[in-house]
Amino acid sequence: MINKNMNTKEVYTAFGIDLETMIDPETVSLSNEYMTSLNILPEERFIYGSGYAVERCINDAFREITKLPKLSSRIELRYIYQETGEEVYREGYVFDPEFFNQKMKWALDYWLGRREPIPVGERNRWKCNFCGYRDMCPVGR
Ligand code: SF4
Incomplete structure (x- = not known):
């Protein structure tokens, strides 16, 4: 665009x-x-x-x-905890369209009702500290 x-x-x-x-x-x-x-x-x-x-x-x-600057090939992901507005995690990587599309499809499949939710894996377990479902989720407890 x-x-x-x-x-x-x-x-x-x-x-x-x-x-x-x-x-x-x-x-x-x-x-x-x-x-x-x-x-x-x-x-x-x-x-x-x-x-x-x-x-x-x-x-x-x-x-x-069209007034925006050219896009960088480096993408930065920032997690903001909605309850406090505090940034809780940040990671950066080189943008790979194939990887990005694969992850977007996976995320959208849930939001569009095409798959059931699954608990976070070990690497993302820190997210449970900020989750509103923690008390009722077997993984977060
Ligand atoms: S507590 Fe459960 S629902 Fe919440 S982020 Fe962790 S695994 Fe997901």
Whole structure:
């Protein structure tokens, strides 16, 4: 996206937006705050429709993203404990797209209901110290 190698159609595809139905304002729900930020008045919403607003949102995002610096090949992972806002762990490694995609798929499979949760392994046992399920989890106790 920084290199302008992506177009709006690819974003629609990635989010599963059907271009045929998107123009129907009833099918996409945009907040009043967002519509107002685009200077679209409530009475104008049926003139512009959600499709116009979504396209504006994507183009605004593209414009902002191109202002970002070039990506580093080194990726840094920071764990922030939500209860205190404190950084509890940090690790860095060289970005490997294949490894990254494999880990993302594994994580998403859980969030999309495609696999059961599994307890953390030995290497990640420190995470149990910050887990809200610790008292009821056989591993964390
Ligand atoms: S306590 Fe259980 S649920 Fe929580 S991080 Fe550890 S293994 Fe996972």
